Amino acid sequence: MALLHLLHDCFSSEVELHAATVDHGLRPEAAAEAKAAGAAAEQLGISHEVLRWEVGPREGNLQNQAREARYDLLTSWARSKDIQVLAVGHTADDQAETVLMRMARASGVTGLSGMAERRVHNGVTLLRPLLDVTRSELRGYLQRRGISWAEDPSNEDARFERVRVRRALEGLADLGLTPEVLSKVARNMTKAREALDWYVFLAARDQVHLQAGAVVLCQRKFRTLPSEISHRLLVRAFQWVSGAAYPPRRVPMEKAVLAARNGGSITLAGCRLLTTAKQIWVCREYKAVCSEAALPGKLWDGRWNFFGGDAKGCEVRALGRHGLLECPDWRDTAVPGPVLEGTPALWHGSELIAAPPAGLANGWSAETAYGEEEFFASLLSH
Numbered sequence: 001m002a003l004l005h006l007l008h009d010c011f012s013s014e015v016e017l018h019a020a021t022v023d024h025g026l027r028p029e030a031a032a033e034a035k036a037a038g039a040a041a042e043q044l045g046i047s048h049e050v051l052r053w054e055v056g057p058r059e060g061n062l063q064n065q066a067r068e069a070r071y072d073l074l075t076s077w078a079r080s081k082d083i084q085v086l087a088v089g090h091t092a093d094d095q096a097e098t099v100l101m102r103m104a105r106a107s108g109v110t111g112l113s114g115m116a117e118r119r120v121h122n123g124v125t126l127l128r129p130l131l132d133v134t135r136s137e138l139r140g141y142l143q144r145r146g147i148s149w150a151e152d153p154s155n156e157d158a159r160f161e162r163v164r165v166r167r168a169l170e171g172l173a174d175l176g177l178t179p180e181v182l183s184k185v186a187r188n189m190t191k192a193r194e195a196l197d198w199y200v201f202l203a204a205r206d207q208v209h210l211q212a213g214a215v216v217l218c219q220r221k222f223r224t225l226p227s228e229i230s231h232r233l234l235v236r237a238f239q240w241v242s243g244a245a246y247p248p249r250r251v252p253m254e255k256a257v258l259a260a261r262n263g264g265s266i267t268l269a270g271c272r273l274l275t276t277a278k279q280i281w282v283c284r285e286y287k288a289v290c291s292e293a294a295l296p297g298k299l300w301d302g303r304w305n306f307f308g309g310d311a312k313g314c315e316v317r318a319l320g321r322h323g324l325l326e327c328p329d330w331r332d333t334a335v336p337g338p339v340l341e342g343t344p345a346l347w348h349g350s351e352l353i354a355a356p357p358a359g360l361a362n363g364w365s366a367e368t369a370y371g372e373e374e375f376f377a378s379l380l381s382h
Helices: 002-011 030-043 062-081 092-104 135-144 163-168 179-208 221-223 229-240 250-262 319-323 337-341 374-379
Strands: 017-023 045-053 083-086 118-121 124-127 206-213 214-218 267-268 270-273 279-284 306-309 316-320 344-349 351-354 367-368
Touching: 002 030, 002 135, 017 030, 017 062, 030 045, 045 062, 062 083, 062 124, 092 163, 092 179, 124 374, 179 206, 179 221, 179 229, 206 374, 214 221, 214 229, 221 229, 221 250, 221 279, 229 250, 229 270, 229 374, 250 267, 250 270, 270 337, 279 337, 306 344, 316 319, 319 337, 337 351
Parallel strands: 017 045, 083 124
Antiparallel strands: 118 124, 206 214, 214 279, 267 270, 270 279, 306 367, 316 344, 344 351
16 A cells, blocks of 8 residues: 555556556455455546456465565556556565575575575566665655555464564564565675676586577586585576576575585476586476477467477477387487487377477477576676
8 A cells, every 4th residue: 555655656657557456366355355455546537457266275285375476467467558567565674574584494695695686586576665765754754644455364364484483583572683684685695696696607608508498517617616606507597497496495496506516416496407427407307297288389388389380289298208109310419318308299189299498390380488598697696
């Protein structure tokens, strides 16, 4: 509510504003709260839509699922209206809680830099303009203007980690660990992260290439990198291949770095890391894509384009070990078999028609939607 009024006061004469509220369907009061937000927007002359989470939660971390659904709904809505920038209302308190939660997980520089002021999700730029403003300051702003707002009762539900951290944070104020201080820690870590990202970019330029959808690193050069640079470079490789918005947690990533340095293998975050005599390969794990299917001409696994001849009755699925055995020339590609198993192939039922990455083109082509230059650019855009 505060963000709605602040943006109206600051930009309504210069920028066309639109508003949206996500109703997760988790509380009966949510529909009425969304309606009230719409009424407030209408009073300001701002168009408003309610976005409903129709799928609902699965088993597992409810707050994480709700957050991911919220961003997907909001960015899809924004793209449908050709909105390029989306402002969200996270505060200094939210940032402080995030820093404490990540400290509990022994996070590194990236984790302790907290939520970014700006990032891209589904092609839409997310802005967090209130990260230096506390909740109490926003409540004061609304009270002075006589504006009412709704409090989410789940913010008091101690079953959720963030709520427990919020309560713990109240007891740390006497030690000087206030939301403002912890937010400043996040800003300092952001500066350190940006410096590290630059050196990761330089390291990648020196030793990385993309092949068959995998990120391939020179093992000899990788072993000479400072530990933090090698860690961060491998994290970005996993994110690039998996398409995940968030990196794997630090402890399993440390195991992956050890495997890369010592010539081992590991599966993590829908990816597989394996080593050959001179190279480290980070590729898609077959199990992560074995149920993925798409029509030719449509994006497969969120990153592959597959196109060519007559596609009637065909679909694109992962090659897998069975399909690989039907590709007589796959060894000529100089790509390890496990890498090729997670690449796209054209199937007509159980019959393999084409597998271009594995040397069985038959008039078809398969290319990743983004190439090496996009990968290198991504190292500086987080």
